[in-house]
Amino acid sequence: MQISREWATPLTMGAFVLMATTGILMFFHADIGLNKEAHEWLGWAMVAGVGAHALANISSFKRYFTKPAALGIVAVFLLILAASFFIQEEKDGKGGNPGRRATMAVLNAPISDIAPLAHQTPQALLADLQKAGFLIESTNQSLISVTGPEQANQFKALAVVFH
Known part of the structure; x- marks a missing residue:
């Protein structure tokens, strides 16, 4: 099946708008209604859109991994992701949410x-x-x-x- 940019890019853009808006609202504790649920569940649309967009643009996508700056940026986010699994909230009642x-x-x-x-x-x-x-x-x-x-x-x- 050929993945078309005609729908992959709009899916990515729409999902990004939703994720960015609901994420910012949640960050500032201003979310209402089903904002949090939309962010959690429709985040899968973002995953699907980015995956489809990457596949539709695979040759351009591969080129990014030949550039040191792009590799460095991706590496920073992978390190942050890894750290998020190991750094815990303080359990003494003085830190955290x-x-x-x-x-x-x-x-x-x-x-x-x-x-x-x-x-x-x-x-x-x-x-x-x-x-x-x-x-x-x-x-x-x-x-x-x-x-x-x-x-x-x-x-x-x-x-x-x-x-």
């Missing part, structure tokens, strides 16, 4: 401590969580002890708490 730290503090706190934040009694919150299907027996338990590490379960429990 404050929203994530706040979420983890709530998830690790006992139900009895979380209930006042949700304007509920500990027993009422315990009952709400049980009705939502969480196997929680005591207000001394933390949310994370019943949700486990699965982020979707954690957010489901937080949604019950802060409904």
Whole structure:
């Protein structure tokens, strides 16, 4: 199958506009609606567009890898990518994303401590969580002890708490 520049280039351009816009909005915490989901899921359109664009222009693409400057730029981004797998957020509570730290503090706190934040009694919150299907027996338990590490379960429990 011949890959055509007629659709590969517009696909790349459209996906870039979407990714750039939603990425900038997320960076400045100004995303609304489905911006984050669009960024995550439609990022695949960017991958497909760039791949198709590269294949449609393969001879030009290959020439870039004969130039030291191009190789250097690609190498810098590959090093940044590699470093992103190994550099961790600080775990002492003094660094990293404050929203994530706040979420983890709530998830690790006992139900009895979380209930006042949700304007509920500990027993009422315990009952709400049980009705939502969480196997929680005591207000001394933390949310994370019943949700486990699965982020979707954690957010489901937080949604019950802060409904």
